[in-house]
Amino acid sequence: MNWNMLLFIVFPYVAIVLAIVGTVYRMIRRPFTVSSLSSQLLEGRQLFWGSVPFHWGIVVILAAHLVALILPAGIEVWNRVPIRLYLLEITGLALALWALFGLGMLIYRRVSVSKIRAVTTPLDLVVLGLLLAQVITGILVATVYRFGSYWGTGVFVPYVQSLFTLQPRPELIAPLPFILQFHASLFFVFLVVFPFSRLVHIITVPLGYLTRPFQLVKWVRRDRPVSSEREPVGAGRR
């Protein structure tokens, strides 16, 4: 067992299991604790300049990582034309810088505004610190080891796939520079922190809102006559 195996076989599996079991447990058994824990009521202006850039940046970048893992062929086709590769890389970098700006704002707000300090848990700071490390190493990767969307499909994608097929190939990661290895293993740290921190709010994105009826009516008695147990009524577009 060497570092490479520890970090890229053992740790990933432990992290994935913890993330899944922990999240399922918390969602089902401790739903009261699941919340985005908004602090906008206590401070709004700095939150706007922090939360909006940070979230849009990080959500789009995260989605892009996911697309690359699920559809590497698509990325490869896109990148066949150099100008499109540049476009992708520059967009990614810009989003990351935008997210970094927002994250900086969020961290500054967390430590400088006394009302926000009052609702800050140690884990909040851990999460923000981890995010800072992750975004900075991401930006370093994008600038020092350029064109990750080009070579990444040949290295990271097979590695992640190897994890899911239970035939891990950590040797794919071994020759990579330190920063890249760091950035990759930090992802698994996020998985560990995920179920225990406010990060769970990520999986509660309420997409169902787009389609649910506006009005919700619930009956305490379950044995009401069926005749009136129809669609919830109420005004407004469905």
Added chain:
Amino acid sequence: MDVRAHMSMIFHLDKCIGCHTCSVACKNLWTDRKGAEYMWWNNVETRPGSGYPTGWEDQDHYRGGWKKGWVGVELKLHSRPRGLANLFYNPALPDLQDYYEPFTFRYEDLFTAPEGDDQPTAIPISAITGEPMNIESGPNWDDDLSGSAIYAANDPNWKDVPSEVQAQMAEIERVVFNYLPRICNHCLNPACVAACPSGAIYKRGEDGVVLVNEDKCRAWRMCVSACPYKKVYYNWSTGKSEKCILCFPRMEIGQAPACAHSCVGRIRYMGVLLYDADAIRWGAEGDEKDLIDRQLDVILDPFDPDVIAAAKQSGLDDGWIDTAQKSPAYKFVKEWGLALPLHAEYRTMAMMFYVPPLSPVVSTIEEGLIRLDLPPEQVDFELFDNLEKARLPIKYLANLFAGGNEALIRGILRKMLAVRIYKRRQSVEGEIDEATMNMVWSAGTSPEEIEAIYKLTTVPTIADRFVFPPYHREMAAESMYGDPLARKGDTGLGYSVPPERGA
């Protein structure tokens, strides 16, 4: 027709003395907790005034309620996709300062201060940070401050009231005010429910109570903005939204909500209203001038045999129908037409109703407007014919309760004046003269109705004021878990795990 029952409260504003007992009863029972200090599920504001949170009626700012859209009505706050895009930062959320920063005092200083020549003091500290703070506002900071340039002058209900009249109202001799107690209106078309991205808020089918399921709330805080009455509050400590629950655990055992039960002025009444759930959409979509009429049409006559038959078909038992027939809410809202919802133009179809205040109107007697040499009972007559002379402009009341429709308010005030004049003649003179009778008829009422209104307004017993239906909680429990005893001890407000803040 889908008949459902609703628990509704009537506020008889003429009787409110502004003692805030209701607010304190509610606070002691429900919101005396960390994160909820600033919440007043029941609050009593001085009107004219800017209310709590400050300026809550300014929907250009807070974007609460509904507006007419392409099809039916739409939330003023957001379209659905926009709502999701605004999750990261809600542009229409009130700031804590719009309520006030909760505070306490450092009492232990009184005991631990070193010996000295001065009395030790307990300095104010923020209930959030624990740090010393300057108190800039607090609960009922503007209490009785009608006529003030900061509060009363910024009341949105001055709309269309001429500026000369507004200026007069700020003069010290002319200052007039009344109290407006407010709780959640448990609306028929609640904007809070519609705005919640998680679908955590719902209306109970049995009695119309609107509740937040805090297990499902994820602090997207859209309900806080969407409620035009600002009656959903965000608990900054637990990260969950909270609101008035109409004391449903009390109602289920036949007791009035704490605010109503403790009301010193005995201004509050409660009872069942039957309504047609299929007509809600129609009711909310009308032209602005029709909204109140439509809402009153959605509320059904519990004596109508068709309604009774439909109610039974919808599963309402005889106990509920019987209490609906005895409901003081039905009398005030439909039978006598004395009570109106607050700001029907928000289109949420508020189900708490207000009898507009007469007292400030009557006390308007001014030289040049009403002859002071008249005996008091004739002053009422003068006013009956000339409500324009009222000290609180009718337009103002109309903006609060009638979407600007002065005729509606005038009709109600005239009926209330008729009751007063009639009963005064009866008890002072012992007989009713022709002038009084003419006034009674022209107010659209009758001696019988006047007696009924008089009785329920002035000498009602607690059983007259609060008519609760049999909730049959035991049957509900049976239908949910079979043996009710199997779940003894974990119903009510219980949590299966302690309600601690998440990380």
